[in-house]
Every structure is written in structure tokens, then in C-alpha cells.
Amino acid sequence: MLDCVTSHDKITTAASGFVLEDVPHLSDYIPLLQTYPDPLQDNPSYSVVAQYYVNVDDTIAQQIVVHKNSPRGTHFRRAGPAQKVYFDSEEVHACIVTCGGLCPGLNTVIREIVCGLYHMYGVHKVLGIQGGYPGFYSRNTVPLTPKVVNDIHKRGGSILGTSYGGHDTSKIVDSIQDRGINQVYILGGYGTQYEAAMIFEEVRRRGLKVAVVGIPKTIDNDIPVIDKSIGFDTAVEEAQRAINSAHVEAESAENGIGVVKLMGRYSGFIAMYATLASRDVDCCLIPESPFYLEGPGGLLEFVEKRLKEQGHMVIVIAEGAGQELLSGNPSIVNKQDASADKLFPDVGLWLSQKIKDHFEKRQKMAINLKYIDPTYMIRAIPSNASDNVYCTLLAQSAVHGAMAGYTGFTVGPVNGRNCYIPFHLINEGEKRVVITDRMWARLLSSTHQPSFLNPKDITGEREERTVNQTTDGQNHSETAD
Incomplete structure (x- = not known):
């Protein structure tokens, strides 16, 4: 089992020697949170899966090639459905925003977040923030349903639009709080994920029950830690x-x-x-x-x-x-x-x-x-077949993580397995050849x-x-x- 958690970054040392770079959880700063059975247990699509819940101790190794006598290294929390969730599906009010430059796959991720929330967890209130971060406080929004997003993966760009800059953390969190939003899905690259971390810190400072989730989007593939980004x-x-x-x-x-x-x-x-x-x-x-x-x-x-x-x-x-x-x-x-x-x-x-x-x-x-x-x-x-599959897996992993109460993380593949990565690691610098x-x-x-x-x-x-x-x-x- 895991022990020795530090105060800010959830760095945990396991008895076997490896280090878990864990991600924040809503229960870290909101005591006595109610939990609910995962709706997937009643989902006919998952009834054929032998074990559809991810074990709480499952981790993914950052490095799979190590020297014989080297430490076991850093691990991350494995992404996937949890046996208990921290949101009542009827109370979830989610939003999605795309920031920065365009790249193939944005619409696919938007579609799969909406459909994942709707079909897997019974969440029917999803809002699209139009025009990037400024859309939060300029009141540019659109309701998103499976019907609205059904064919958008066949188009390039983002149906929500996008923009650079315009990030005002306090105004954004004010808008989130005023609207009653409790799950925020942010699609963007290196700069966007840095700004997402600022939103998470302000949410945590205010003690809000809001899951802030990043999804890595950069065509240059320069986001660190993860195997690759969408597009x-x-x-x-x-x-x-x-x-x-x-x-x-x-x-x-x-x-x-x-x-x-x-x-x-x-x-x-x-x-x-x-x-x-x-x-x-x-x-x-x-x-x-x-x-x-x-x-x-x-x-x-x-x-x-x-x-x-x-x-x-x-x-x-x-x-x-x-x-x-x-x-x-x-x-x-x-x-x-x-x-x-x-x-x-x-x-x-x-x-x-x-x-x-x-x-x-x-x-x-x-x-x-x-x-x-x-x-x-x-x-x-539009994204090709490989990216479409990849975007689907990222979107569903993001939804699973938010419903399980995790927050302040970016979802991405490490050595071929999706996991939850704390923002501070994603923001340490661009990945280079x-x-x-x-x-x-x-x-x-x-x-x-x-x-x-x-x-x-x-x-x-x-x-x-x-x-x-x-x-x-x-x-x-x-x-x-």
C-alpha cells in the first residue's frame, strides 16, 4: 500500500520503492464528501467487461527501461472508472473549452466528452464555452448534447472556436462559480495547461467542489511526460x-x-x-x-x-x-x-x-x-482513424477521472497506458527531440x-x-x- 504523502504535490513513496506522482482529489480540501455508486455498474455496455473498475493502487511507470540497480522511478495513477464516484449525475454541470491554435482531433474530444458523460454517467448538462478562455466571462456559451455533437468529428477545427490569451483567472473562476459548473474540461497545449493549473489553484483556494481536467492538445507534440498529444x-x-x-x-x-x-x-x-x-x-x-x-x-x-x-x-x-x-x-x-x-x-x-x-x-x-x-x-x-481512437480514449479517461473526484491533472498516455498527471509536471518545459x-x-x-x-x-x-x-x-x- 501507499504511504508518506507530502502536503502540496501528492508525492507518495510506496513500500516497494517506487514514487507515485499522485494528482489532487476533491477530498483533499473538502472534508466529508458524499460518494455514490458508479453508474457504470448498471450500464449494459460494460456488463461484458470482466473488471471494469480500476484498482485504486494501479499505477503506470514513467520509465520502462531502467538499469539493473537503478531506483524503480516515478509512477502515475492509472486512468479508468472508479468503484465510487464523487458526483451525483443529476447534479453535474460540466463545461468544455478549447484554447490556443487549431489541430486535428478537437471536435472528436468534444464529442466524446459529451457522449461519455451522457451515455456512461447519465450527465445531461454540458456547456460549451465559445472562443477560448475569454468565453467564460464574455458569456459566450452553447448547450452540448449527443445530438448536437453527433457528426462534429468529421470536421476540422473546433465547433467552440478558440483563441490565444485573454486569461483572467479570477474572472474565469467567478464565472464557473456563478454558473454552478462543477466539472471543467480544458483542451489546450503547453500554455493552456499552465493556465488550467492556475484555475485549479484558485478553485482549491475557494474550496469549490469543481474538478479541473486538462486534455493535451498541441500539434507539435511538445508536451512533456506523455507519449503524444492529439493531432x-x-x-x-x-x-x-x-x-x-x-x-x-x-x-x-x-x-x-x-x-x-x-x-x-x-x-x-x-x-x-x-x-x-x-x-x-x-x-x-x-x-x-x-x-x-x-x-x-x-x-x-x-x-x-x-x-x-x-x-x-x-x-x-x-x-x-x-x-x-x-x-x-x-x-x-x-x-x-x-x-x-x-x-x-x-x-x-x-x-x-x-x-x-x-x-x-x-x-x-x-x-x-x-x-x-x-x-x-x-x-x-479532421483527425485520422488513429487520432480518432486516441481522442476517444483520452476523453473517456478524463470523464472517469473527474467523476472519481480527481482534479488538477492532465490525462495522457505514458508508455501506452492512459494515466492522470499532475499539472506541475506538464508545465515543467517543452518536450524536445x-x-x-x-x-x-x-x-x-x-x-x-x-x-x-x-x-x-x-x-x-x-x-x-x-x-x-x-x-x-x-x-x-x-x-x-
């Missing part, structure tokens, strides 16, 4: 169309070059996985892997070499790659978008122009370059591109990571063998 599989699949078009254009022209810019401000997961899936890419550039243009071993030398070898090439570049090379651009310095993120110059246009300028100076080699930016086409499409791991080595092997890194830098980083693994017993690799 990522669809984004990688749709990116193939742009890469294939670039390859056809490049292959059909003498010295043809196709340049494709993909999403990824700080993390290059889409670019990396799309490149590996395509097998038509000759060079992949991501924010985690610096590169340089001029001189021996530079990108321009590699482009010239590849054109001489095969007569064409395809370059995939993530939007955040090479930004240190553009930092002197006076038109972009100190500018921010509505989300308070730094505005990045279009690295794809910049790179395309640099390549053109390089070959114009040489004169002996004419090139035919085509630049493709499919960003908004990818963000706006580790360029000293095997997955990046597989990409280099596929594209045959140089790493553009100094071998001494690689050795130093590898030694540092080895020390970290030895001291904390964690394996920081993003991918398995």
Missing part, C-alpha cells in the same frame, strides 16, 4: 502529401529542389517522423539540431553534393529550425503574437532564398526550387545527411546524459529500441 498522428500523415508534392516537383525538373516547412517551433517531432515515414527526404532540419550554411560540411555544400549525385533533392525544415541564423532580422525582433510567443521569421522562405543566392553566384549550376508551406492545411483537417538518441540516428541513416554537429559537442552531450541517467535512475530517451 500529431494526423499531422505526420498529412505532411506526407506536402513532402510527396515537393518530391514530384523536384524529381521532374533539372536540379530540382523541394523545400517543405512543417510545424515545430521548439520541437521537431513532426518533421522527424514525417521524414522517416516519407523516405523521399534528403535533409531534415529541426530546432534541436543546429546547422550552418557556408563552408566545408555546411548545408549548402551538402545540397550541391546531393544535386550532383542524383539531380534533385527534398529538404524538410521545422519552423523553429535555424532561428539563431535569422536573429539579426530587425523586422521581427521583440515582436510577439497573441499567445505572447515570440514571432518567428519564415525560415522556409529564408532558406529557399539562401539556396537560390548560393547557386546564382556559382552560375554553372541552375536550380529549380519549389517551396511548400502546408501549415494551415494540416491544422485545419533528443539528437543523441537512436531515433535521430535512424533519420540520419535514412536521409544520409550530415549531422552538422561538431563530434566533440556530441561526445560532451552524451557524457552529460550518462551522468544524469546514473544520478536519477531515469532513462531520458524519447523512444524505445
Whole structure:
């Protein structure tokens, strides 16, 4: 059994040695809460399941590859139905809000939260908050029923709309309290989950019986701890169309070059996985892997070499790659978008122009370059089959967690199993591609591109990571063998 709980973050040390990063529960700050039998026990859909309740001691290990003598590491609470719930279905008044940029799968999650609450728990009062966080205090809402959301998973975007910024914690919680809302489902990325944590803290400070649940949404797949976020599989699949078009254009022209810019401000997961899936890419550039243009071993030398070898090439570049090379651009310095993120110059246009300028100076080699930016086409499409299933599981896990009285958590898969992760871990920083791991080595092997890194830098980083693994017993690799 579990013991030794700390006061704020519910870190629990088990007798067997592992650490449970538990999530808050309504009973932590509201005493003598009434419980109710889980309605699933009378649900005919679940009658065929041998054991549909999750054991209270079930946990999911964050790391499945450990050294022989290392500690057992961090675990998270497994998601799923609980034998007792802390809400009477007739008293539940839930709301759903989507924040930040668009990505495939938003409508599927909205649909499955509504249908999960309705069909699994008999909850009939669900409100959609329109226009992101400002919708809470601008009174923009819409009632959501299974009939209203029945076909929305076939559309891209979010039927509730979305926005950046506009977060006023006190006003939002005032609106939640005034409306009698007691379950809040928040779909968003890294910044949205940070703001969701602020809402939870204010709810807890006021002693309100309100479950605050985050659902990870970011097309860049840069949310830490979890295996992936919604929309990522669809984004990688749709990116193939742009890469294939670039390859056809490049292959059909003498010295043809196709340049494709993909999403990824700080993390290059889409670019990396799309490149590996395509097998038509000759060079992949991501924010985690610096590169340089001029001189021996530079990108321009590699482009010239590849054109001489095969007569064409395809370059995939993530939007955040090479930004240190553009930092002197006076038109972009100190500018921010509505989300308070730094505005990045279009690295794809910049790179395309640099390549053109390089070959114009040489004169002996004419090139035919085509630049493709499919960003908004990818963000706006409906989710594919893989993401639809994933969104369904996330939504149902979120509903189970809220009904069981858990709060202040993000739901997500860790090593293939959905679990409840406390907000503070989700908000510790973006997940990045580790360029000293095997997955990046597989990409280099596929594209045959140089790493553009100094071998001494690689050795130093590898030694540092080895020390970290030895001291904390964690394996920081993003991918398995």
C-alpha cells in the first residue's frame, strides 16, 4: 500500500520503492464528501467487461527501461472508472473549452466528452464555452448534447472556436462559480495547461467542489511526460502529401529542389517522423539540431553534393529550425503574437532564398526550387482513424477521472497506458527531440545527411546524459529500441 504523502504535490513513496506522482482529489480540501455508486455498474455496455473498475493502487511507470540497480522511478495513477464516484449525475454541470491554435482531433474530444458523460454517467448538462478562455466571462456559451455533437468529428477545427490569451483567472473562476459548473474540461497545449493549473489553484483556494481536467492538445507534440498529444498522428500523415508534392516537383525538373516547412517551433517531432515515414527526404532540419550554411560540411555544400549525385533533392525544415541564423532580422525582433510567443521569421522562405543566392553566384549550376508551406492545411483537417481512437480514449479517461473526484491533472498516455498527471509536471518545459538518441540516428541513416554537429559537442552531450541517467535512475530517451 501507499504511504508518506507530502502536503502540496501528492508525492507518495510506496513500500516497494517506487514514487507515485499522485494528482489532487476533491477530498483533499473538502472534508466529508458524499460518494455514490458508479453508474457504470448498471450500464449494459460494460456488463461484458470482466473488471471494469480500476484498482485504486494501479499505477503506470514513467520509465520502462531502467538499469539493473537503478531506483524503480516515478509512477502515475492509472486512468479508468472508479468503484465510487464523487458526483451525483443529476447534479453535474460540466463545461468544455478549447484554447490556443487549431489541430486535428478537437471536435472528436468534444464529442466524446459529451457522449461519455451522457451515455456512461447519465450527465445531461454540458456547456460549451465559445472562443477560448475569454468565453467564460464574455458569456459566450452553447448547450452540448449527443445530438448536437453527433457528426462534429468529421470536421476540422473546433465547433467552440478558440483563441490565444485573454486569461483572467479570477474572472474565469467567478464565472464557473456563478454558473454552478462543477466539472471543467480544458483542451489546450503547453500554455493552456499552465493556465488550467492556475484555475485549479484558485478553485482549491475557494474550496469549490469543481474538478479541473486538462486534455493535451498541441500539434507539435511538445508536451512533456506523455507519449503524444492529439493531432500529431494526423499531422505526420498529412505532411506526407506536402513532402510527396515537393518530391514530384523536384524529381521532374533539372536540379530540382523541394523545400517543405512543417510545424515545430521548439520541437521537431513532426518533421522527424514525417521524414522517416516519407523516405523521399534528403535533409531534415529541426530546432534541436543546429546547422550552418557556408563552408566545408555546411548545408549548402551538402545540397550541391546531393544535386550532383542524383539531380534533385527534398529538404524538410521545422519552423523553429535555424532561428539563431535569422536573429539579426530587425523586422521581427521583440515582436510577439497573441499567445505572447515570440514571432518567428519564415525560415522556409529564408532558406529557399539562401539556396537560390548560393547557386546564382556559382552560375554553372541552375536550380529549380519549389517551396511548400502546408501549415494551415494540416491544422485545419479532421483527425485520422488513429487520432480518432486516441481522442476517444483520452476523453473517456478524463470523464472517469473527474467523476472519481480527481482534479488538477492532465490525462495522457505514458508508455501506452492512459494515466492522470499532475499539472506541475506538464508545465515543467517543452518536450524536445533528443539528437543523441537512436531515433535521430535512424533519420540520419535514412536521409544520409550530415549531422552538422561538431563530434566533440556530441561526445560532451552524451557524457552529460550518462551522468544524469546514473544520478536519477531515469532513462531520458524519447523512444524505445
